[in-house]
Amino acid sequence: MATLYTQQDINIRKTWLLMASFLVIIVGLGYFISYYYNNPGILYFAIIFSVVMNIMSYWYSDKIVLSMSGAKEATRKEYTDLYNIVENLSITAGLPMPKIYIITDASPNAFATGRDKEHAVVAVTTGLLKILNKVELEGVISHELSHIGNRDILLSTVIVVLVGFISLLANMFMRGGIRRGNDRNNNANGIIMILGIIFIILSPIISKLIQLAISRKREFLADASGALLTRYPDGLAQALQKISNTNIPMTNANPATAHLFISNPFGATSKMAGVSKKMSSLFDTHPQVEDRVKALVGMNIK
Numbered sequence: 001m002a003t004l005y006t007q008q009d010i011n012i013r014k015t016w017l018l019m020a021s022f023l024v025i026i027v028g029l030g031y032f033i034s035y036y037y038n039n040p041g042i043l044y045f046a047i048i049f050s051v052v053m054n055i056m057s058y059w060y061s062d063k064i065v066l067s068m069s070g071a072k073e074a075t076r077k078e079y080t081d082l083y084n085i086v087e088n089l090s091i092t093a094g095l096p097m098p099k100i101y102i103i104t105d106a107s108p109n110a111f112a113t114g115r116d117k118e119h120a121v122v123a124v125t126t127g128l129l130k131i132l133n134k135v136e137l138e139g140v141i142s143h144e145l146s147h148i149g150n151r152d153i154l155l156s157t158v159i160v161v162l163v164g165f166i167s168l169l170a171n172m173f174m175r176g177g178i179r180r181g182n183d184r185n186n187n188a189n190g191i192i193m194i195l196g197i198i199f200i201i202l203s204p205i206i207s208k209l210i211q212l213a214i215s216r217k218r219e220f221l222a223d224a225s226g227a228l229l230t231r232y233p234d235g236l237a238q239a240l241q242k243i244s245n246t247n248i249p250m251t252n253a254n255p256a257t258a259h260l261f262i263s264n265p266f267g268a269t270s271k272m273a274g275v276s277k278k279m280s281s282l283f284d285t286h287p288q289v290e291d292r293v294k295a296l297v298g299m300n301i302k
Helices: 007-036 041-069 080-093 126-131 134-149 152-176 187-230 233-246 277-283 289-297
Strands: 099-103 110-113 121-125
Touching (some): 007 041, 041 121, 080 099, 080 134, 080 187, 110 134, 121 126, 121 134, 126 233, 134 152, 134 187, 187 233, 187 289
Parallel strands (some): 099 121
Antiparallel strands (some): 110 121
16 A cells, blocks of 8 residues: 555656646647647747746645635644644654645635645635544544645646646637638648647546546545554544535635545535436546545554
8 A cells, every 4th residue: 555655756756747748738739729820839839838837836836726715824823723733743744844724614624735845735624623523633634744745736736737728728729710721621631630629629628537537546545644644544534524414615616726625625516417426426526435434444554
């Protein structure tokens, strides 16, 4: 089983692999768009802009996410118990003490963000603090610290930026409409154009599926790593059940950051009629609570 310590190098490799993969997609999109409009400058702009966005997101991702969520930095005096829990578990995990932020929202939820463990942030909602007891809160905090230790926070940032940029490029092309191509009567060029348009239409969907699949997998890993920190899987399992049963959507829920939270900030969503659970779960940002609780309860920690 991958732990808080063994997963770090794996996530670093995944991050670079994803960046390389998405760069290929961006180059492909830029090539077809520039070919379609007979403007090589579009390709150059796409590559340069994607690099700039990556650099900006790396340095300012935590501030962007915190601002979008309406989070405010917590004081030790006002949230003494929370500070003590985060501090003790950070020591156990061998991590620097992250900054703690509070989101004034009745929905019970939490997330971790930042570019690395030295610049990490853990944010929790007032609703979470209200419904969880100390043991359950320790389970949630250990889950978020595991995201930091596993370097999920960097991986998630890269995914958000690159998926969003690919969708932006595709939308710009589709909104532009099909206005060129009358002078390209060659069959080979026609096939290339058809493939390019299909690629542009499907790339945001494929990118989103990759984003969601990685998000679901990392939640299972953070659950397991968090349980190893507290040595009490039932605490996190009970917390997840309470959060799920509350089912209050967050006031400032945003699709771009939904996968960062420990639970879907939009609340439980009903499945589409006639669509299997397996098919509809492809578009979920989080694994089913029942599956997460089952995995935690089944853990054998000695």
